[in-house]
Amino acid sequence: MPEFLTLKPEAFGIDISDLSLKIIKLKRKRGVLGLACFGETKIKPGIIKEGEIKDEKALGKIIRNALAKVKGEKLNTKYVIASLPEQKAFLRVIQMPKMNREELRDAIPFEAENYIPLPIEKTYLDFQVIPPLLEKKQDLTQQVLIIAFPKSEVDSYLSLLKKAGLQPKVFETKSMAISRALINKNEANEAPVVLIDLGETKADFIIFSRNSIRFTSIIQIIEEKLSDLVEQIKKYIDYYQSRPVSPAGSGTNGAHYSEREGIKKILLSGRNSYLKEFSNILSEKLKIPTELGNPWINILPEKEKPKLSPEDSLRYTTALGLALRAANEK
Secondary structure (H helix, E strand, O other): OOHHHOOOOOEEEEEEOOOEEEEEEEEEEOOEEEEEEEEEEEOOOOOEEOOEEOOHHHHHHHHHHHHHOOEEOOOOOOEEEEEEOHHHOEEEEEEEEOOOHHHHHHHHHHHHOOOOOOOHHHEEEEEEEEOOOOOOOOOOEEEEEEEEEEHHHHHHHHHHHHHOOOEEEEEEEHHHHHHHHHOOOOOOOOOOEEEEEEOOOEEEEEEEEOOEEEEEEEEEOOOOOHHHHHHHHHHHHHHHHHOOOOOOOOOOOOOOOOOOOOOOEEEEEEOOOOHHHHHHHHHHHHOOOEEEOOOOOOOOOOOOOOOOOHHHHHHOHHHHHHHHHHHHOO
16 A cells, blocks of 8 residues: 555653653654654642642643643654553453453453452453463463553543643553563563662552563652662562462552562663662662663664663653554554
8 A cells, every 4th residue: 555545643652640741752764763752841749649630721731831842853743652640550460261352351351350449330441461470281271461440540631631632542551661661572571570660759660571560569759768668679579479379369559470480680760860879779688680771772773872861761761661652553
């Protein structure tokens, strides 16, 4: 089909958190992705509180201004891949009998009722079949990652973005965007990796193994108390690894088959005020190799330097993960 007859609407990523808004758009030139434009805007406290939009009018104005002031190329598309607040999400890995996708789609809502603390009719529910942590011969079951959001929360973000003149193509959790940005798709991901994205008031904690998220949680950050943050991280790692190998249980925000293999490494991203210091502290206290992540690892060729500084790139990790999906979305 001639190119001009093919509808390929470009999209960008928008990461909305309680205190900031970040925008990234990638472009493909001669088959290689690169940065088209980016922008960051502060959000006054109270406009969003713990992921819940409190002042839609004010937030809509912030978004429209941010879209007009991006750095780089002009943002000339209304299509967007947007993040939803992780604290409002319910992620579970559950065990299901092996069946085809149509059968699974019909069965998931009934099974999900056992894990989601909201009536199914009040949630948006999606799922993904993922590799098992333990390979078994003649296994008649499969592991399924289910993701659920309260309809009221999703609808509020949908209304917000549409009133700002945008057309959402996909909503997804921050943990999915962070994982897409930091986990090298060209490497085998058998051993679990911990991803920690530090914000101003909270940290997103993610355990990723065998090409899928296995566990997520939110850790509140108290200024100047890195020792408390380390203890919280250690608690979640110990909890995840100490679970018996059995069908899906319940976690703070995940359920899984636990594994005996230790954490391979910890990757850090997010705000840069003490990332390097924190990396050294985690390595020393937890005896797990800890390093700063590279959110361009699945975007740029290995030797090409990004237009954003390493510090700024880490702050844009979620937005880059969203933009990467936007660039690859069919």
